[in-house]
Amino acid sequence: MVAVNTAKKIIAEQCVQLPVVQVDLLNALNYALAEDIFSPIQFPAFRQSSMDGYAIYWEEKANPLFIQAAMPAGTEQPLLLQKGKAIQVFTGGPIPDGANCVVQKEWVTVNNSTIEIQLNNNIQLGDHIRNIGSDLQKNTLLLQKHTVIQPSHIALMASAGITTVKVLQKPSVGILITGNELVQPGNTLSFGKVYDSNAFTIQAHLKKVGITQMQVRYVSDNLQETENSIKELLLHHDIVIITGGVSAGDYDYVPQACINAGVQQHFHKVKQRPGKPLFFGTQKNKLVFGLPGNPAAVISCLYQYVIPAIDQICGTHTIQSTTAKVSTAFQKNIPLTQFLKGYLEGNTVKILPAQASYQLSALTNANCWIELEESDTQIESGTEKRVYLFL
Numbered sequence: 001m002v003a004v005n006t007a008k009k010i011i012a013e014q015c016v017q018l019p020v021v022q023v024d025l026l027n028a029l030n031y032a033l034a035e036d037i038f039s040p041i042q043f044p045a046f047r048q049s050s051m052d053g054y055a056i057y058w059e060e061k062a063n064p065l066f067i068q069a070a071m072p073a074g075t076e077q078p079l080l081l082q083k084g085k086a087i088q089v090f091t092g093g094p095i096p097d098g099a100n101c102v103v104q105k106e107w108v109t110v111n112n113s114t115i116e117i118q119l120n121n122n123i124q125l126g127d128h129i130r131n132i133g134s135d136l137q138k139n140t141l142l143l144q145k146h147t148v149i150q151p152s153h154i155a156l157m158a159s160a161g162i163t164t165v166k167v168l169q170k171p172s173v174g175i176l177i178t179g180n181e182l183v184q185p186g187n188t189l190s191f192g193k194v195y196d197s198n199a200f201t202i203q204a205h206l207k208k209v210g211i212t213q214m215q216v217r218y219v220s221d222n223l224q225e226t227e228n229s230i231k232e233l234l235l236h237h238d239i240v241i242i243t244g245g246v247s248a249g250d251y252d253y254v255p256q257a258c259i260n261a262g263v264q265q266h267f268h269k270v271k272q273r274p275g276k277p278l279f280f281g282t283q284k285n286k287l288v289f290g291l292p293g294n295p296a297a298v299i300s301c302l303y304q305y306v307i308p309a310i311d312q313i314c315g316t317h318t319i320q321s322t323t324a325k326v327s328t329a330f331q332k333n334i335p336l337t338q339f340l341k342g343y344l345e346g347n348t349v350k351i352l353p354a355q356a357s358y359q360l361s362a363l364t365n366a367n368c369w370i371e372l373e374e375s376d377t378q379i380e381s382g383t384e385k386r387v388y389l390f391l
C-alpha cells in the first residue's frame, strides 16, 4: 500500500504528452497551446477613426471646410485630404492621408457641403486617430506556448487573422464498468441490484475537462471477459478507467485481468479513504486506472489521480485547490489520508455528514473535497486544510 503523495508521483512519472495536433481556432478552446503565437499582422493595419465625424488638417480647425468625400468603414480606396477640405469618416473606418485629427460629428455644423467646427479650441492634434500598429505590432508575442486557450484568447487570435493553432492533444478514454449487480438507470431495480452511476460520474467529469473521445463498455464479474475488454479498450484509447472489482472479494478480478492483459502494475492500494483499493498500471504510454466501485471512491480518485493525469498530459489546469479553515471539530479515527465531502464558503469549509464511500447524499451540497493528512487525528475547528474544488 502506497501513500497518497507516492501514488501521485508514480502516476506523474508515467504521463506522456500526446502528439501535437493542428485545430481550427474555435476547436482550440480549453486546449493548451503547443507553440508560441505571434501576430502575423500589425493592428490596426491602417489609420483608423475612433469616432464618426470629419477628418481635417488640425491647423484649419477654425475655418469653414468643404466636404471633399466620405470614407465609410470597408472603403478600400485610400484618399488624400485636400487643403481647406474635410472628409467624412466613420468609427473603425480609414482616415485619409494627410489628415491629422478627427472631429466628432456632434461638434460640427453642416451647411450645404461645408462644415464649421464649434468650440474648435478644444480640438487637439491627433484626436480620435488610431495609429497603425498602435495595438499590435507585427510579430508581437500574443500567447505563450502552454497557455490554456480561453474565449478571450480566441478573440485575440481571430483579430490577428489566425485560423488554426497547434495544441496538445487530449487523450481518448475507454471506460470499463464491471459488476453483475448493475442496472442501467431507467430500468426497474430488482433485489440485489443497483443503478450504474459510475459510468455517468466518469463521463460527466471527463466532459467537463474537455475529453471528447470516450467509450463505455460493461462487463460482468468474469476474469476472462474483463481481460478481453481491457485488451480491447487499450487498442483504441490512451487511458483506460475501470470501476469495481478491484478489492479483495472472490469476484474482484480487475487487478489480475489487467496483468493478464499485459498491463504493468505500478501500485495497488493507496493509504486513503475513500478509494483505498485503487489500482494503477501502464501498457507502454497508456495509463490504466482501476477505481474502486464505491461511488464516492470513484469521485475522489478522479480528483486526486485521473484528472490530474489528464491535466498533465494535455497541459491543462482543471483541478483547483486552495486551503480553508475547517468550521467544526472532527475526530479522525483512521491512519489514512481521508478525503471528506465539504462545503466551501469564503475561506471556511464545512465537513458534511454522510462521508462513507457508498454515500452520495452529501453531493447535494458539497462543492469540494477536504484533505485530512494520514497523521491527523483530532481536527480542531479553525484548522487550515487543503481543499480541492469540484469542477
Ligand SMILES: Nc1nc2c(c(=O)[nH]1)N[C@H]1C(S)=C(S)[C@@H](COP(=O)(O)OP(=O)(O)OC[C@H]3O[C@@H](n4cnc5c(N)ncnc54)[C@H](O)[C@@H]3O)O[C@H]1N2
Pocket: 177, 178, 179, 181, 182, 194, 195, 196, 197, 198, 199, 243, 244, 245, 246, 247, 248, 249, 252, 274, 275, 276, 277, 291, 292, 293, 294, 295, 297, 357, 358
Ligand atoms: N475484505 C475486504 N473488503 C473490502 C476491502 C478490503 O480491503 N478488504 N476494501 C473495501 C473498500 S475500501 C472498497 S472502496 C471497496 C471497493 O470494492 P471494489 O472495487 O471491489 O468494488 P465492488 O465490490 O465491485 O463494488 C463496491 C461497491 O460499489 C458499488 N458499485 C460498483 N460499481 C458501481 C457502479 N458502476 N455504479 C454504482 N455503484 C457501483 C457496488 O455495488 C458496491 O456496493 O471494497 C471494500 N471491501
Ligand code: MOO
Pocket: 272, 273, 274, 275, 276, 277, 292, 294, 296, 297, 357, 358
Ligand atoms: O476506500 Mo473505500 O472507498 O473506503 O470504501
